[in-house]
Amino acid sequence: MPITVHLCRFQFRDVDFRRVGQITDGGTSLSGISEQIEVDGGGYWRLDATNGSTRTRETGLAWRALSDILDGGATAVDVLVCDLFFAPVAGHPLTPHSDATPFSDKSLYVSSGASFTAAAAPLRATRLTISGVAELPLIGGEVFSIRHVFWGNRTYRIIGIEGDVVTIRPPLREAIDAGTELNFDTPRCQMHLAPGFQVSLTTNIGRYGSCALSLVEDMRKPA
Incomplete structure (x- = not known):
């Protein structure tokens, strides 16, 4: 069972949880209307969380652990949506x-x-x-x-x-x-780190830090 990630722990000020997908142009009719066709099977969830805080020792350690748990996107986690x-x-x-x-x-x-x-x-x-x-x-x-x-x-x-x-x-x-x-x-969703996103572990004066996270729904076929 995937580990549950509590986003509220890091006090993100901005959280964008949305469904994204893909459409294609089905061609233009004689009346000049362009037909848009959904080709993504309903889309998938993406979560972008920014302006988070790792000001305390506990949240700093939790953020460090999370960076390795996510494993560059190889590992899926259950994200608590906090809705x-x-x-x-x-x-x-x-x-x-x-x-x-x-x-x-x-x-x-x-x-x-x-x-x-x-x-x-x-x-x-x-x-x-x-x-x-x-x-x-x-x-x-x-x-x-x-x-x-x-x-x-x-x-x-x-x-x-x-x-x-x-x-x-x-x-x-x-x-x-x-x-x-x-x-x-x-409510929670099984997700993994978005492709190309890297978790930052930068701290200010070795202690304080801000954090951001970008995740996408894990659509890999279950084992």
Whole structure:
């Protein structure tokens, strides 16, 4: 099982978590309209985190360890997306640690209280029938993850809602059984270091440092 990376540990000020892909031009019609065709199978997730901090001894050591864990992109990790602010929860929640350990201010794990499961759905499905409860209704834009049997933790975003049916992107990476849990509290995605990106270990006066990270969804075929 991949190691879980807690992005909130490094206090990144800017985090861009987005779905990217590829389209091709399908040609121009007689009316002059250019047809754009998606050829990426739904795209993949990319995460760019910048303006992070390694000011303390603990975060500095964690950053050093992470640089070797990522192994230049050879090793996949489970990245905690830290999206609880946009989860279906009232108020201003804290982003939780998956292992329920305290934060630096000694506050404990805070759950959104969201609990959802999905009906059985095939590979590449884009619509899920779900049931569950939450403090706030789903309105679209929420992120959740599913722990698949072979593909591990994968992240999905809700883009439409019709009753108990939600439309998601990207399409399901793997078929799911009835009763599959949808994780809104601690959504995570299996990723690896983006090609060409190198983790910097530079420090100021040998102690303080800033950090940045660029990761892409691990789309290598499971063993």
